[in-house]
Amino acid sequence: MAEKTEKKELAILRLLQKANAPLASSRLTENLQAMGHEVSERTVRHYLLELDRRGLTSNLGKKGRSITVAGQMELDNARIFDKVGFLTAKIDQLTYRMSFDLHRRSGTVISNISLIPLSLLSRAVPMVCKVYAAGYSMGCMMALFAPGEQLGDMIIPENMAGLGTVCSITLNGVLLAHGIPTHASFGGLLELRDRKPVRFVEIIKYDGSSLVPLEIFIRSGMTDYLGAIKTGDGRIGVGFREMPADSRDGVLSLIQELEKVGLGAFLMVGWPGQPLLEIPVLEGQIGAVVIGGLNPVAVLEETGIRIQSQAMSGLVEYERLFHYRELEARAQALTR
Template sequence: MMENTDSKRLLILKILSEDDQPLSSQIIKERLQERGTALSERTVRFHMLALDKAGLTEYKGKKGRYLTASGYREIARNQVYDRVGFLSSRIDELSYQMNFNWKKRTGTVLVNVSLVPLENSSVVYHLMAPVFESGLTMGQKVAVFCPGEKVGDVEIPEGYFGMGTVCSITLNGVFLHSGIPVTSVFGGLLEVSGSRPDRFAAIINYNGTSLDPLEIFISSGMTDCRGAAEAGHGLIGASFREIPASSLDEVTEIHQHLVEMGLGGILKVGYSGHSLLEIPVADGRIGIITAGGLNSISALVEADIPVRSKALSGLIEYDRLIMYTDLFEELGRTRS
């Protein structure tokens, strides 16, 4: 890992992290220009060679370069923020667009989409089930997408199936449409000890990043969701939100109904003026820690299955979701 990765190289790493395929120096040059950084292709190659040498990128011949696990860790360590507030704004926008009615159990919810090779479909349920059973992920429902289907701007390619996991931002949408404002503060790695949330080991503020924190942590190999679910000790993705203190009773009631319909995700609640897992909560506010929607997918990545995920992918109808207990049978149909 580089001791002093300068801003241009960090921006190159960020550009590579946004794409699922290797990028050439020419494409990287164009992406840099779009962000207001003008470099010659020769200069870009110079920086790329330095990143290769540091083990942060790897050259794939004519296809270009891709980001290594060390590269993702470098992004997480330096918190590459080239578009301040981008993710925070997207969270607010998608929360507003969501129209799920928890009383009628109809409408749209927000999902993350993960691309999983069809050849791995037989083991997916067995790896994911313990995470769902432990309650360390967002709800207990998922959606399965076939090749050719499109969710948001993600299209499922041939040779893959799509796993739609409920994004924790769904809670924002539900509360918002109930008249309860929600402030999403940060996403982080939550240490679980004795099957209970213990402390945050790393955090990335939403109002300062264009990357989803959990995507970074998963790609960097920093999670241990299987350990947390199966042994009660590990690191999972989680987020920290705040709501008005006066809304606590209503939020508690709504969340109880969401749990009944497979959409619960709150792990811990803090009170006004008191810290929550060492995170201070302002007067007049309530702190909420929610489980990451991609935690069940982390179990696949930790088992060395080559999964590609995109958080906050798009909105789908609630009735498209199935209980995770039906996942084995549903995936069986993708193999037939």
């Protein structure tokens, strides 16, 4: 397949995915031209026929085209080099779009979503709550989505539940709203001994990966939440942030406010220009270690419960969140 053709077909699939609704060829042509692609509506119709033939789009007549499950998979797998850097762009986009007001306790925060069969939900609840109780989570708030509900591009399938955990990128948005620019450097696997951070055993930079680091660690079986919970010795997912050195006092003050609203996740805050857990920090910057948002559900993989997680899935209203201690009752109500 010619490279230019592939790029245009993938652009069409991305537009259909983003729209989350059927789009006519005329609308697709307008959007493609706005993106800088030189195409006519006739050419777009030709691309759509080819995508229909390969089962990547579905022709809904006058309504237009919609993306199929196969089309979604094609986007996930295609042109890996184009996706390097996409992760940092998504972080910046969601940081800008979230609207959470720390003092009013309202607005949207960034949420991850993890799918789990309803039949396994009651078995999963105790382990999820243990991670929260041990303090290895992004705060103490979470959400539960029923079949048919939607978060971002993810629609909860029939006979499944969606466990929503607050993404640690939410902290970037809160700090930005208070005038503190924050750079998400990398995701890492942090070794704990006696419940205290010791060192990073693995790191993956956000700008060099097409996948969320913690998702990689979870799927690879590299985590040890069970050990962290039971003995205090284990490996958990964290993120590394860098902020202006002059903002340190402001960051520490905001950490206290975040903990009051159930969004505390800062594990460590370094000193200006000083390494943090052997990670070098530039002069004029401070480093910080924040707890990974997917940690509460990651433990399920270690107990044999397979889940499908999507980090930074979308935005959810803070009012929709609840304290993790309510999860058992809400799960029981959902499975009746």
